[in-house]
Amino acid sequence: MDRIVRAARRREEEEAAMAATLGLMMFHKTERDFFHRLVRDLGQEPAAMRWVMALWLWLETAGHHDFIRRVAALPGPVVLRFVDEAVACLARLPRRRAQQQQLAAAAEADGDTAVRLLPCTNALLVEPIDGVSYFDAHRDEIMEGVGTLYKNVCRIVFDDAAVFLHENVRASFQLGGSTPKMLTTAASSPVRIAPIPPPPPPARLNPMASPWFPVQQHNPLPEDYRSLFITFSRGYPIKQEDIMAFLNSAYGPCVESVMVEKAAPGQLPVYGRVVLRSAAMIPVVLDGQQTAKFLINGRHLWARIYVPSSKPANYA
Known part of the structure; x- marks a missing residue:
């Protein structure tokens, strides 16, 4: 009897953990889509991009709202400029040797003076910062925040196995069957699922022009x-x-x-x-x-x- 109870409890814990993972992935759908674009379309290294996304998520928690959504709306070549700047910032933070090796090749961009000034990143910040030197001055504080987001969000949301799980659960739900138990559990879990509105259609006055996505700002900058x-x-x-x-x-x-x-x-x-x-x-x-x-x-x-x-x- 005890064995049956322990097995049932273990199964409930596994289902609860799976539901929490699915809830987290649904909450960060925009970030997941952008991560896949960085890796699949723009040819970036997944391990390095998890850290880049962690840095950008940290910027949002620091008050620079919708940073990722705004970067994701930009053309690929410009997005890669943001990536170069993010990697230059991450190169200033203390990490374990294995983590440093993941970003070593990309961090060569830090030698570019234009990258060190963070012109692209500063264009989207509420208040501009003093280039990568800002990360030298606040490295411990920033690394604590970025590291926490990397561990608790990015390693889960941008994990290939978790993505495979999410896609299969969503497919089984869309086939018209009964709601999977994992989704039922997720609906009653404390994880809040934020509704994500569809992106606005691109405006194109010139068929040769790059697509432009209006970035909505409740309080436009001066x-x-x-x-x-x-x-x-x-x-x-x-x-x-x-x-x-x-x-x-x-x-x-x-x-x-x-x-x-x-x-x-x-x-x-x-x-x-x-x-x-x-x-x-x-x-x-x-x-x-x-x-x-x-x-x-x-x-x-x-x-x-x-x-x-x-x-x-x-x-x-």
């Missing part, structure tokens, strides 16, 4: 945090409407306004400012670089992240 500083070749300015039309055609309806220098009489403007609808579009337009160069109606335009100045600019 213009200074979602602006680009632009310059023209001297004597060859570009009209505001032409700049807006070009960027909206290339990246979707991402531009809120364009301002151009109010030049003195007899002079031509040489600089301006583009205000984007979302800070998330900054690394997209700049292609993850510090500066970008465009050719609009035969004239050159240079763009970089806007840095507010104590001296007010004179715009028309």
Whole structure:
């Protein structure tokens, strides 16, 4: 009798653990889908990407909400810029030798000055940080948070065996049979399942343009945090409407306004400012670089992240 009771109790514990795992995976469906994109579509190493996802989850717990969802909405080449920056940050944190080896090859990107400044990551943070040196100054605190998320979330949610289990349970449920006991247990477990809305359809004004996904912000950032500083070749300015039309055609309806220098009489403007609808579009337009160069109606335009100045600019 005792053997039967112990076996029943063990089975209940296994079912409860399985239900908790399924609940956790359903809660993190967006993160799982993005992880699979990183590995399958963008060719990244799964072991390293678990740590990258742990770092991004930590950023969200630190107040930078929807960070992963916003990165996931970006084109592949820009996403890889975010990955390079995440790996550079992780290289500053203390880890066991085996964990360091998982990121050793990718951490070579830390030698790139542009990566160390974290231009892409900072574009999505509520308050920018001082590059990878921030992780040097707070390494123990950050590693504790990142390590906890890696252990309790990423090793479970991004585990191939767990994914296989989830897919099979979902398939059996969709075939029309009775609800599996594991799902019934999950429904009554303390794990809260957050509803995940479907992603908005991409807007495409130009069939050759990259897809643009509007990033919803309940409280839009001030213009200074979602602006680009632009310059023209001297004597060859570009009209505001032409700049807006070009960027909206290339990246979707991402531009809120364009301002151009109010030049003195007899002079031509040489600089301006583009205000984007979302800070998330900054690394997209700049292609993850510090500066970008465009050719609009035969004239050159240079763009970089806007840095507010104590001296007010004179715009028309």
